[in-house]
Amino acid sequence: MDFLQTLKIALRALRTNKMRSFLTMLGIIIGIAAVIAMMAVGSGASYVISQQIASIGSNIILVLPGSTTSGGLRTGSGGAQTLSSDDVKAIMTDCPSVAYAAGTVRSSGQVVNGNMNWSTVIMGGAPELFEIREWPVVAGRSFNQQDEDGAIKVCLLGQTVAENLFGAADPVGSIVRIKKIPFTVIGVLERKGQSPQGQDQDDAVFVPLRTAQRNLVRSQRTGIVGAIMVKAKSEEVINKAESEIQSLLNQRHRITGGKEADFTTRNLSEILAVAEQSSKAMSLLLGAVASISLIVGGIGIMNIMLVSVTERTREIGIRMAIGAKKNDILWQFMTEAVLLTMLGGLIGIGLGAGGATAVSRMLDWPTLISPQSIVIAFVFSGAVGIFFGFYPAKKAAGLNPIDALRYE
Amino acid sequence: MSSVISLTGIRRVFSMGDQQFEALKGISFSVDAGEFVAIMGASGSGKSTCMNILGCLDLPTAGSYLLDGLDVGGMTPNQLADIRNKKLGFVFQGFNLLARTPAVENVELPLVYAGLHSKERRQKALSAMEQVGLSGKENNHPSQLSGGQQQRVAIARALVNNPAVILADEPTGNLDSSTSNEIMGLFTALNRQGITIIMVTHEHDVAAYAGRQITFKDGSIISDSQTKRTS
Numbered sequence: 001m002d003f004l005q006t007l008k009i010a011l012r013a014l015r016t017n018k019m020r021s022f023l024t025m026l027g028i029i030i031g032i033a034a035v036i037a038m039m040a041v042g043s044g045a046s047y048v049i050s051q052q053i054a055s056i057g058s059n060i061i062l063v064l065p066g067s068t069t070s071g072g073l074r075t076g077s078g079g080a081q082t083l084s085s086d087d088v089k090a091i092m093t094d095c096p097s098v099a100y101a102a103g104t105v106r107s108s109g110q111v112v113n114g115n116m117n118w119s120t121v122i123m124g125g126a127p128e129l130f131e132i133r134e135w136p137v138v139a140g141r142s143f144n145q146q147d148e149d150g151a152i153k154v155c156l157l158g159q160t161v162a163e164n165l166f167g168a169a170d171p172v173g174s175i176v177r178i179k180k181i182p183f184t185v186i187g188v189l190e191r192k193g194q195s196p197q198g199q200d201q202d203d204a205v206f207v208p209l210r211t212a213q214r215n216l217v218r219s220q221r222t223g224i225v226g227a228i229m230v231k232a233k234s235e236e237v238i239n240k241a242e243s244e245i246q247s248l249l250n251q252r253h254r255i256t257g258g259k260e261a262d263f264t265t266r267n268l269s270e271i272l273a274v275a276e277q278s279s280k281a282m283s284l285l286l287g288a289v290a291s292i293s294l295i296v297g298g299i300g301i302m303n304i305m306l307v308s309v310t311e312r313t314r315e316i317g318i319r320m321a322i323g324a325k326k327n328d329i330l331w332q333f334m335t336e337a338v339l340l341t342m343l344g345g346l347i348g349i350g351l352g353a354g355g356a357t358a359v360s361r362m363l364d365w366p367t368l369i370s371p372q373s374i375v376i377a378f379v380f381s382g383a384v385g386i387f388f389g390f391y392p393a394k395k396a397a398g399l400n401p402i403d404a405l406r407y408e
Numbered sequence: 409m410s411s412v413i414s415l416t417g418i419r420r421v422f423s424m425g426d427q428q429f430e431a432l433k434g435i436s437f438s439v440d441a442g443e444f445v446a447i448m449g450a451s452g453s454g455k456s457t458c459m460n461i462l463g464c465l466d467l468p469t470a471g472s473y474l475l476d477g478l479d480v481g482g483m484t485p486n487q488l489a490d491i492r493n494k495k496l497g498f499v500f501q502g503f504n505l506l507a508r509t510p511a512v513e514n515v516e517l518p519l520v521y522a523g524l525h526s527k528e529r530r531q532k533a534l535s536a537m538e539q540v541g542l543s544g545k546e547n548n549h550p551s552q553l554s555g556g557q558q559q560r561v562a563i564a565r566a567l568v569n570n571p572a573v574i575l576a577d578e579p580t581g582n583l584d585s586s587t588s589n590e591i592m593g594l595f596t597a598l599n600r601q602g603i604t605i606i607m608v609t610h611e612h613d614v615a616a617y618a619g620r621q622i623t624f625k626d627g628s629i630i631s632d633s634q635t636k637r638t639s
Binding site for chain 2: 002005012016314315317318319320321322323324325326327328401402405
């Protein structure tokens with residue numbers, strides 16, 4: 001018997017009991033919809049995290065000064081001014097796994113344009129900083145080496161600052177006063193969005209490092225940097241770069257034996273990779289919970305198929321008497337079960353995708369419905385049909401035609 | 409004339425726990441092509457068991473059964489299904505049509521399992537329905553047909569694969585007497601066209617339509633007689 005004929009018979013059987021077919025499918029519909037929606041929400045979370053990783057820049061190591069002890073009181077990390085521009089140069093020249101290193105200093109203060117003013121973060125950074133953070137300008141130009149070497153009073157504005165000081169007007173070429181010192185705006189940076197910690201990364205003004213060191217921050221010695229940002233050459237060598245930096249700085253700062261290091265290094269992508277992994281584990285867990293409902297749905301299918309086999313015993317007897325082989329009967333019932341679950345799967349995919357989209361609209365949470373998850377859900381629903389349809393179909397095929405014909 | 413059916417020393421023993429019941433005690437008979445045979449007997453006489461064996465739905469415990477020259481004895485269930493499909497046509501007491509399925513598709517069913525294409529199936533089914541006088545009822549569902557018409561659909565289904573023998577099990581059991589006569593008339597007409605028919609019945613007036621009556625009692629044949637046709 002050809003497949004098309006089997007399909008036709010199965011479709012007729014499902015149509016005959018529309019309500020029952022629908023209720024049977026409902027278990028699969030809900031299960032598949034739940035799996036699709038959960039996976040969409042989960043991969044949406046992963047997407048947010050990977051976006052944040054990208055916003056920081058990839059393969060970044062942060063070197064921060066350590067703490068100092070004065071009069072028995074220890075400051076927290078970053079309390080000491082132990083890192084210098086010379087350390088930055090040394091990292092650039094002596095660490096082979098490092099692509100870029102940039103010293104930064106950080107201050108905060110009022111930035112004024114005419115009658116507008118805005119309190120923000122003022123960052124001093126070498127030109128390499130924008131390479132490391134993969135952060136281009138959208139207007140004007142970025143820093144160059146002359147700005148840095150000459151400690152020129154120029155600045156780059158973050159989007160938030162530009163909006164608050166200039167509104168819709170183009171800030172490039174204007175003069176702003178940072179801590180009462182006039183600076184020329186040479187560019188506006190691209191929008192970065194939130195950092196993984198939820199800070200607005202666009203709420204900042206950037207000036208060349210040396211300009212900042214001379215004019216905006218106070219330090220005991222010249223050439224002090226608040227932090228060093230380092231970009232490793234690739235993801236593979238990021239741990240190597242970190243240990244190169246540590247041993248270089250240990251050597252330069254004469255840290256030996258049990259002496260506490262006066263700096264710390266932080267591998268940012270690593271922290272985020274952990275966050276991404278935990279979000280993946282979460283979505284896997286959600287998927288696993290949802291797939292339990294699929295199993296429950298499958299048991300429902302098996303239940304109804306068993307009822308159907310009993311109900312149609314006479315029909316099976318007739319078919320056997322006029323020449324249906326065991327396999328014909330087996331395939332007929334298997335087809336029915338698989339058709340039921342696959343139809344349920346399709347409806348469930350539609351419902352799950354719709355639900356995920358609705359959630360993302362309402363809660364402003366990105367959801368990603370990957371083609372894989374749809375294929376997996378569809379194949380899985382078919383597999384549920386095969387698995388739970390087999391026993392009832394086997395039972396139907398195993399009937400004795402004489403008994404089946406006599407069944408009332 | 410050549411034998412279509414030849415039974416030799418057929419025994420059928422049913423075991424229920426340690427109890428054994430011999431339903432057929434070594435029966436032998438043969439049926440020639442073109443015969444119309446009525447099998448008679450009280451319930452429990454073994455006639456239904458014999459019919460099941462003739463219909464290849466059951467295998468004898470001992471003895472040999474040749475159907476159209478083929479030894480049915482050692483066949484696998486799949487081979488038996490094939491034999492039922494190609495050599496036999498069944499007509500049952502309760503019509504046994506598929507509900508919610510148009511008459512013509514009921515008639516086509518044996519051809520579906522024979523693996524014929526839909527065009528050929530439909531053509532053969534329509535001509536079988538014409539043969540039993542049901543033209544115009546092709547798309548009616550069984551529930552829209554009278555008992556006599558339903559039995560005609562069943563007869564068309566039995567005819568459609570051009571079988572060696574038609575086996576009818578109490579074909580008039582669920583019909584009133586005038587419809588019974590109609591159906592028996594149809595069987596007689598089909599027999600005149602050369603179709604071999606074996607029919608189980610316990611009604612003497614129905615059996616009288618057949619040219620030969622075989623009577624069972626307690627698992628044995630007690631009489632096998634040729635009669636003149638009533639018509």
